[in-house]
Amino acid sequence: MKDSVDDSQTVPRVASDPPAQPAEEPMLYCPVCSRKLAARKCKLFCEICGYYMSCSDYY
Numbered sequence: 001m002k003d004s005v006d007d008s009q010t011v012p013r014v015a016s017d018p019p020a021q022p023a024e025e026p027m028l029y030c031p032v033c034s035r036k037l038a039a040r041k042c043k044l045f046c047e048i049c050g051y052y053m054s055c056s057d058y059y
């Protein structure tokens with residue numbers, strides 16, 4: 001007696017996708033000149049045009 005076992009198992013591919021978004025600090029850019037803002041203590045400032053914002057502004 002033969003067991004008609006179907007060996008064609010469709011193994012679902014487990015795609016090891018990387019996490020959607022790495023936990024990274026939000027990089028802020030100067031709204032004036034689009035340069036990356038430098039962080040100093042509790043302020044972000046732009047070295048290019050002098051724009052700055054305090055941390056209370058973007059929190």
Ligand SMILES: [Zn+2]
Binds near residue numbers: 034049
């Ligand atoms: Zn700027």
